[in-house]
Amino acid sequence: MNFNFTEEQQLIQQNAREFALEHLEPIAAEIDKTERIPKEIYQKMAELDFMGICYPAEYGGAGADFLSYTLVLEQICRSCASTGISLEVHASLACAAIYNFGSEELKQKYLVPLCKGEKLGAFALTEPGAGTDAGAAQTTAVLDGDEYVLNGTKCFISNGGVADVYVIFGLTDPTAGTKGISAFVVEAGLPGFEIGKHEDKMGIRGSQTAELIFKNCRIPKANLIGKEGKGFGIAMATLDVGRIGVATQALGIAQAALDEAVKFAKERVQFGKPIATKQAIQWMLADMATQLEAARLLVYSASMAREEGKPISKEAAMAKLFASEASDYICNKAIQIHGGYGFIKDFKVERLYRDSKITTIYEGTNEVQRMVISGAVLR
Numbered sequence: 201m202n203f204n205f206t207e208e209q210q211l212i213q214q215n216a217r218e219f220a221l222e223h224l225e226p227i228a229a230e231i232d233k234t235e236r237i238p239k240e241i242y243q244k245m246a247e248l249d250f251m252g253i254c255y256p257a258e259y260g261g262a263g264a265d266f267l268s269y270t271l272v273l274e275q276i277c278r279s280c281a282s283t284g285i286s287l288e289v290h291a292s293l294a295c296a297a298i299y300n301f302g303s304e305e306l307k308q309k310y311l312v313p314l315c316k317g318e319k320l321g322a323f324a325l326t327e328p329g330a331g332t333d334a335g336a337a338q339t340t341a342v343l344d345g346d347e348y349v350l351n352g353t354k355c356f357i358s359n360g361g362v363a364d365v366y367v368i369f370g371l372t373d374p375t376a377g378t379k380g381i382s383a384f385v386v387e388a389g390l391p392g393f394e395i396g397k398h399e400d401k402m403g404i405r406g407s408q409t410a411e412l413i414f415k416n417c418r419i420p421k422a423n424l425i426g427k428e429g430k431g432f433g434i435a436m437a438t439l440d441v442g443r444i445g446v447a448t449q450a451l452g453i454a455q456a457a458l459d460e461a462v463k464f465a466k467e468r469v470q471f472g473k474p475i476a477t478k479q480a481i482q483w484m485l486a487d488m489a490t491q492l493e494a495a496r497l498l499v500y501s502a503s504m505a506r507e508e509g510k511p512i513s514k515e516a517a518m519a520k521l522f523a524s525e526a527s528d529y530i531c532n533k534a535i536q537i538h539g540g541y542g543f544i545k546d547f548k549v550e551r552l553y554r555d556s557k558i559t560t561i562y563e564g565t566n567e568v569q570r571m572v573i574s575g576a577v578l579r
């Protein structure tokens with residue numbers, strides 16, 4: 201399908217591709233190995249206006265549309281999924297929560313530096329006992345004068361320890377279930393806010409994933425996002441946006457896996473000919489390309505729905521479900537085509553396979569996506 205990208209969208213996509221090829225592709229294996237994204241990468245993304253690309257210029261953004269953001273994220277993830285998820289969590293979750301639900305004061309104070317790339321954002325909902333059951337969160341936020349006092353532990357937080365600004369969720373009324381959850385902005389480095397365990401992960405190893413520990417951490421009352429008790433809805437609506445981002449990440453990874461598989465199949469000679477001449481390989485490539493194209497259609501159409509302000513819960517869930525499972529499939533087949541070479545770290549597909557897996561899990565497992573989709577279908 202031809203999406204008839206505007207000239208601006210084409211230019212943005214091309215800029216992102218050039219950035220990824222020049223700055224990410226050569227060091228992506230190193231980022232994976234050293235578990236660190238160099239600071240210069242964030243600086244470069246800020247210079248290119250990627251950090252706040254789909255937010256208005258008045259808040260430090262580039263004022264581009266949501267599909268442009270998707271095109272940028274796809275190209276970044278095609279070269280380095282670790283950098284991609286760091287940008288995704290910053291832009292789709294932290295910035296989105298503040299932009300869509302925060303007061304003007306919060307926007308000026310936090311969204312502007314986030315969009316300019318002067319600060320990095322994170323989003324902390326998950327707790328040891330509250331993963332899929334996000335409403336079971338135990339972190340408390342008790343109002344004391346002009347401040348909320350936070351106590352509790354968040355886990356598996358992407359950009360944890362490297363972010364400057366965290367959107368976090370805590371109970372302002374522990375007796376009210378999901379209606380007792382509120383959302384807040386918390387700055388890194390506040391007394392009582394510590395970074396706990398850093399996770400040693402299977403994939404996206406360059407992106408930091410850490411535990412956040414709050415022990416009588418006091419934040420200004422003005423850092424409440426929206427109203428007390430509205431945090432669960434804010435989290436869910438923000439995750440709808442984030443799920444398009446994870447779907448985009450899967451799309452970028454899957455495109456990279458297909459690229460690698462095609463290249464290898466043309467170069468690798470067995471029985472006197474490139475293996476691309478074998479029907480067994482051709483059929484795998486055909487299935488991979490078809491899955492990829494279908495995923496792309498879902499991801500781009502969910503992005504356009506987001507831009508048009510249409511409901512996106514079902515669309516985002518479908519895009520994430522399909523794209524992440526397609527990516528798993530495509531990466532698996534890419535390794536199969538590489539044979540033994542695919543199993544060693546010298547080849548990019550080994551990393552892609554590890555990076556892909558998390559896309560079926562985070563920002564709502566694919567089982568949650570099926571709950572959301574079936575809920576919409578049965579409504």
Ligand code: COS
Binds near residue numbers: 333335433572
């Ligand atoms: N947008 C806005 N509000 C939403 C919403 C959405 N997409 N989805 C649900 N809500 C609201 C509901 O309207 C409901 O509000 P009311 O009580 O006023 O009617 C409230 O949230 C509770 O909804 P629901 O009863 O469906 O919540 P559940 O506790 O049953 O949870 C699931 C539903 C499992 C779908 C939800 O907890 C979820 O998405 N879990 C996964 C969490 C996740 O993605 N974690 C990853 C964290 S970031 S890595």
